[in-house]
Amino acid sequence: MxxxxxxxxxxxxxxxxxxxxxxxxxxxxxxxxxxxxxxxxxxxxxxxxxxxxxxxxxxxxxxxxxxxxxxxxxxxxxxxxxxxSQTLTFNMISDAVQQPERAALLFGQLLGRSDLVRLESADFEFTGFQTPYWLGDRTFVDMLLRFRRQDGGLQVVAVETKLADRFSTRRTDAMGGLTYQRLSDGLRIWRDLAASLESNLTRQLTRCHALAQSVQLLDGGAADEPASLLVLLHPNDINGRSQAETYFAGLVEGEGAVVTWDAYLSVAEATGALPCSLTDxxxxxxxxxxxxxxxxxxxxxxxxxxxxxxxxx
Structure with missing residues (x-):
């Protein structure tokens, strides 16, 4: 090894x-x-x-x-x-996003919310590069989901998945620029965005959440609605869970959850998003x-x- x-x-x-x-x-x-x-x-x-x-x-x-x-x-x-981990994402989630209503039920339960009605799009390895969502760097979100809510609004959910790899600590010049800072102008998602980007423990999740928020602002059209971040990891990944919890502790209005893969599979089977043969x-x-x-x-x-x-x- x-x-x-x-x-x-x-x-x-x-x-x-x-x-x-x-x-x-x-x-x-x-x-x-x-x-x-x-x-x-x-x-x-x-x-x-x-x-x-x-x-x-x-x-x-x-x-x-x-x-x-x-x-x-x-x-x-x-x-x-x-x-x-990329193959993990395809294996775990591809079938679940084929049924829009069941996918909404699945991810709604994982996030602890009941207002997600239908999945509208699912993008694997989403990047804002050369799009209006771009924040100036090559950040990728493992999966970006767009849901329609009960109130008719759009809810963006970024999903970050891990098997056993570490969170990235890569820095980008764009992190200190106005494109990142403007995300907090209308809604204070992070207690301290600069500190969250500076820390090796929280940098990757901050960048992914920021990109999802850029999509939320542009596609949702409301400056006071936060994107959600869902972190999925192995139940034995103690360090990964600790880093994710450290990140979420630094949020004010931002929404998210840390869920283990065994819990994900249990909810996916219970909601009918995945058949029991596949969850097994x-x-x-x-x-x-x-x-x-x-x-x-x-x-x-x-x-x-x-x-x-x-x-x-």
Missing amino acids: PRSDTKFMRRVRSHQAWYRLLVLELEQFGFLAGSGAQCGSVLADADADRGLNFISASALMSYEERRTSGWGVDPIRCTKYLTS ALGVRYVDLSLSEDAWVAVERRGRRGDVLAVTA
């Missing part, structure tokens, strides 16, 4: 290597793009070309449509890396790490290369 991996990332890599061998029944595995090292949580080229990183036809189709619409998804990681498959693929516990124990015994060795011995 890469030496920069956190312990949680190593745990997730081991689970995905287990998934490749015992669920997908694929003995061959691929190589990390950067180092060229073998890795059990990377699909071999032939298996990646068959679309085996995607759990449903809808997820694969959504990826292919986004891929052809412009820069924003990494084709190597999306098709080969079983740990890819997604739980095995991403959530229930206990299934690969034996492989993980072997990984820890054999060292950082154990994600290859333990599940292929």
Whole structure:
């Protein structure tokens, strides 16, 4: 495994290597793009070309449509890396957004609100670049949803998803510009926007929320309506949850929630947004790490290369 991996990332890599061998029944595995090292949580080229990183036809189709619409998804990681958060987003959400009313019920419950009536659009890896929403940088939102509310207004929801990767700490020159500052002119979303952008703990979520707010202002047309931010992460991702909660603690009028993937799947099944067969498959693929516990124990015994060795011995 890469030496920069956190312990949680190593745990997730081991689970995905287990998934490749015992669920997908694929003995061959691929190589990390950067180092060229073998890795059990990377699909071999032939298996990646068959679309085996995607759990449903809808997820694969959504990826292919986004891929052809412009820069924003990494084709190597999306098709080969079983740990890819972009692939996670397609797998977890693609089918759920196919039914506009059920999607509104699902995301309404996740956000703790009952006024979302219908999903109007769903954009994977949304960017405002070269659009009126642009804030001056290349911020991407994992998924941007537009809902119609009961009062007829538009509600924008930014969804940020994580499996085991860290939140980005990348700085941009635009963060200190007027395009960001004007978002707080009519509505005080952040207690201190500059501080939220300055901190490595909250920078990525601030940028994503700001881009969603830009869409809310322009498409919704009201200066006093905040966009919502939903963070979806693994129940074992303690650091990710802590960072998200730190971000939300700095909001005044902004709205959002931190939800774990197991809770997401439970609500998705209860609302009919996803069938139980798919929620079960997604739980095995991403959530229930206990299934690969034996492989993980072997990984820890054999060292950082154990994600290859333990599940292929």
